[in-house]
Amino acid sequence: MKILSVKNEQIKHLVHLKDKRDRDRHKEYIIEGYRELLHAKSAGASIKKIFFCPELFLGQNELSLLKEFEAEKIECAEEPFRKMSYRDRPDGLIAIANQESKDTGELKKILSKKAPFIVVVESIEKPGNLGSILRSCDATGVDALIVCDPKTDIHNPNVIRSSVGAFFLVPMFQMDSIEALQLLKSHQLELLATTPHTDIFYDEVDLKKGVAIILGTEQLGLTELWMEKATLKVKMPMLGKMDSLNVSNAASVMMYEVVRQRRHANRI
Amino acid sequence: MKILSVKNEQIKHLVHLKDKRDRDRHKEYIIEGYRELLHAKSAGASIKKIFFCPELFLGQNELSLLKEFEAEKIECAEEPFRKMSYRDRPDGLIAIANQESKDTGELKKILSKKAPFIVVVESIEKPGNLGSILRSCDATGVDALIVCDPKTDIHNPNVIRSSVGAFFLVPMFQMDSIEALQLLKSHQLELLATTPHTDIFYDEVDLKKGVAIILGTEQLGLTELWMEKATLKVKMPMLGKMDSLNVSNAASVMMYEVVRQRRHANRI
Numbered sequence: 001m002k003i004l005s006v007k008n009e010q011i012k013h014l015v016h017l018k019d020k021r022d023r024d025r026h027k028e029y030i031i032e033g034y035r036e037l038l039h040a041k042s043a044g045a046s047i048k049k050i051f052f053c054p055e056l057f058l059g060q061n062e063l064s065l066l067k068e069f070e071a072e073k074i075e076c077a078e079e080p081f082r083k084m085s086y087r088d089r090p091d092g093l094i095a096i097a098n099q100e101s102k103d104t105g106e107l108k109k110i111l112s113k114k115a116p117f118i119v120v121v122e123s124i125e126k127p128g129n130l131g132s133i134l135r136s137c138d139a140t141g142v143d144a145l146i147v148c149d150p151k152t153d154i155h156n157p158n159v160i161r162s163s164v165g166a167f168f169l170v171p172m173f174q175m176d177s178i179e180a181l182q183l184l185k186s187h188q189l190e191l192l193a194t195t196p197h198t199d200i201f202y203d204e205v206d207l208k209k210g211v212a213i214i215l216g217t218e219q220l221g222l223t224e225l226w227m228e229k230a231t232l233k234v235k236m237p238m239l240g241k242m243d244s245l246n247v248s249n250a251a252s253v254m255m256y257e258v259v260r261q262r263r264h265a266n267r268i
Numbered sequence: 269m270k271i272l273s274v275k276n277e278q279i280k281h282l283v284h285l286k287d288k289r290d291r292d293r294h295k296e297y298i299i300e301g302y303r304e305l306l307h308a309k310s311a312g313a314s315i316k317k318i319f320f321c322p323e324l325f326l327g328q329n330e331l332s333l334l335k336e337f338e339a340e341k342i343e344c345a346e347e348p349f350r351k352m353s354y355r356d357r358p359d360g361l362i363a364i365a366n367q368e369s370k371d372t373g374e375l376k377k378i379l380s381k382k383a384p385f386i387v388v389v390e391s392i393e394k395p396g397n398l399g400s401i402l403r404s405c406d407a408t409g410v411d412a413l414i415v416c417d418p419k420t421d422i423h424n425p426n427v428i429r430s431s432v433g434a435f436f437l438v439p440m441f442q443m444d445s446i447e448a449l450q451l452l453k454s455h456q457l458e459l460l461a462t463t464p465h466t467d468i469f470y471d472e473v474d475l476k477k478g479v480a481i482i483l484g485t486e487q488l489g490l491t492e493l494w495m496e497k498a499t500l501k502v503k504m505p506m507l508g509k510m511d512s513l514n515v516s517n518a519a520s521v522m523m524y525e526v527v528r529q530r531r532h533a534n535r536i
Contacts, residue, residue: 039509132514135514135517139507139508139513140505141507164510165510169509169510201531236524239407240409240437240438241307241437242403242406242433244403245403245407248400248517249403249404249516249520250520252514253520259505260471
């Protein structure tokens, strides 16, 4: 049965999931797009149903990918599909998935590895920043991203969109700061905080050991809680008049410094 | 005369400037917020008029700053002010400024300095990316940002907002790619492009000489035009499954590599 009307109940249900309260109530979220669904598939995300609109497919890939899913597949006309889509140029694939949360046991396993590489974001506000941090986490081989006390819903469609699918690739754990601190401390990780109040540059400390890069909010930076417990405090050169960077940019520079040090160490 | 009505013609005029066509027609743009106006002031931006709403001021700073401007100042009630504002929590300051473009002569002067540090963005689409690149340019002491064939208006209010005022601090030049290439080539700058098709990592080339970091679009990366003319082709480690980073994140990592090399060189 192809859906032709924008008033179809299933279309309405998906549109409601754009709202956090409805996502919370149904424990569901939206995944749109070929690349995103490709990564969701390979990560084994729990897909409930997929709406597709062949008129909007950009090529053959969309149909091949669709065939690989066992979830319910529902064909839509262009108008109802566009009503569900977040994009100016939708590619004809949009799905409803079940929210799943990873349990702390899995994080403990990761933390018990040799020299784990962790990123912590505290009270992040902007979905776009979380999404691009996820991309950088994937690129730099971060073992886990811990999201503490977020001010955005990690299942916000803009997180998934701006992560271009890295949402499904990076092990992500949500918890409060106290719990995260205890876990990281009990596994003897270095806690790396950035602050202007130090003389040590970010590339002058040893990041080859187990380390967690701690990132503060867009507005206010790190809270005292984290700053006090940090075992490494470093600064980034700030050569201009501003006193801060975009949080995902600062994060990426720090993450690539970890990679740089570990890459060079492995060559020796 | 305090403006009380949302239907006031001056309010309507500012609201129209949210639209690119109106910005182009009037050669004006909007600057909102204390920090943004502070940097606009210190950069000598041409401010036409400032609307202010004391009820929305967050402290004393807004009034002190306002007094420093010679432009026309217009008090507004909260309702019309909120109609103009882009923010959830406006701070009671919003201005109309004249669009000014820097001339190529100024860029030539910069390029004639010793070891200029330039960033080029090609066909950038997202205002938020351009804004956060501007922040990183300020932080890393970039001498000029060249914006080639942009797909976003550089006077888009979201560029200014996401730059947190760096818009006014970084010398920015808009031109087409051909002109930019000729200028950079004639001043013997290294043209640094990132590509997966090389064995050389980004931290293995000498970035202490005059260099322009060339950044491609969010979607498609660098065009052939720039890739062919690049004198340094480097790759960034991509340890995960994805094949790219957010453009502003990649940009920041490269910019901080330039700073790192130059900082270490100066110490020797």
